[in-house]
Amino acid sequence: MSTINRHAVQQQVVIVGNKRVGAYHQILLNVGDLVKFCKPGNFVAIAVGGDSSRMILRRAFAISRVSENSQYGGTMELIVAPHGSGSKWLCSQVEGTEIDIVAPLGTAFGIPTEPINALLIGGGYGSAPLFGLADVLKSRGCKVDMLLGASVGSKIYAPMEGKRSVNSLRIYTEDGSMGETGRVTESLLDIISQRAIDVIYSCGPMAMLSAITSLVAETDVIHQCAVEESMACGIGICMTCVLPVKNADGSTSMLRSCIDGPVMDGSDVRWDLVGKVPEVAP
């Protein structure tokens, strides 16, 4: 048997919750025992549009959090921004609808064995998987601080119950409609030194991930980021979601963000080459 995505299964599941939260939908799926294998950072690929859909590709969503013993049994929560036709379809599905998912997919955030100081940084709905991660880090005795940023306040996703798992939360919006005016990278280096941050976990737009990587390049901070690249399959067969990543010998490989990601070490990604092709043959 293969070692890639070895816990992934294709399964029909029922939507047991769908409510609007700001600019997003919080969607709850009854997935049963599947939750046992879902780790923070993993994603789910969902078939959209119904049987006669002209949308032939699955949509990938970060798993926000899972619960093993909710009133429905094992549940998986997703935070979905209704932007394109696929995510709009998903957000319009009512409770009780059956959908086809493949999960869990991709790499997970590395969880430290020691109690460390962690800083979680989310951009827009990129904060979704960070709350599940915060729970896990907290349970390992880590100190968890969080920075969330978005263009406007309605695009900040910070649920009440999520806030309980973090020691501090700072919010930034570009228009100043919520929290501080500016971006999450604004005073990042100060925060890192004041709070003796060991590891940054981030999820959000590629420009944010790239900016964090350059800021921490001169520090000892480890930066684990969940990347976002458009993908057709989510399971490693289509080769569309590749990113240029540094190898140990200094050469660059185009790695699939669905299988070798979404969680990658920020310092390994050749952010300068995203959207380009490395010149020298691998």
Place this chain on the structure above:
Amino acid sequence: MSIPVDLSTTLGNAWFPSPIFTASGCASSGKELAQFFPLKDIGAVVTKSVMSKPRHGRPTPRMAETPSGMLNSIGLQGPGIDAFLANDVPWLLEQKARVIVSIAGETIEEYSTLARKLRSVSGISAVEVNISCPNVENRGLVFACDPDASRRVIDGVRKTIGGELPIIAKLSPDVTDLPAIARGVVDAGADALALINTVLGMVINLDTMKPHLGGKTGGLSGPAIRPVAVRAIYQVHAALPQIPILGMGGVSSGRDALELILAGASGISVGTASFGNPSALITIQNELRELLAARGFATMQQAVGYAHRDESP
């Protein structure tokens, strides 16, 4: 309930227990799909076209979804033939999968070099010679758009590889006279034909108001191109009824597979459907068996080209 339909098929001297194969470029080298079904349960794994050297492929974005289809612009990213033969083929054979190796080159000589490397590999069922990848820098390099270049590639591979391993020439539908190109590669030594590769297309992004794909153009696949595949297979089977065709293009159900078989395909490759449904190959295989039984076919082979039956020769 098991329905007594013999699904087995042959391409040249290679025998397969089922006509349902992966499509090259849509299953990598099989490991990823093996999570969803045993690879030995389908007819064959057609591996992603491999070149002589490792290759990065084209820049991202590499994908655009279109109505009932998608454009891809991968550009033959791959590990190169040496790493492929050292790692991927032994693993596939361990899984007891039947393996068709797909090769692609930038020059006629590169195809012969690749064929030389394959000659000494035991256990593979056939070689697919991909002369029709649309995602190359220079459209002039799409050998399958040029009858003479097509013939010379196949001739070189045939001479290098000897007479044993079946050669499947993969052709493009983006030509004026497909039967003429098909006849040329068969005369040059192809045992079978793979029809069709993706159709060249483009999407313009309305935000940037520029071509969306990093490589500007891409190959269109999925149900949107299925009628093009049916037409191409029908035309070529009418012209060359003795030459087996590995049919592909938008097959996502048993009904689609049967349509291509009736048009003249002896085998069916499933590509883009696996992106949306990782177990598509197994579903399609089961549906095909039932559809054949419902129409009274005892064997899949009896249905090959059945749509041509009342036509005057």
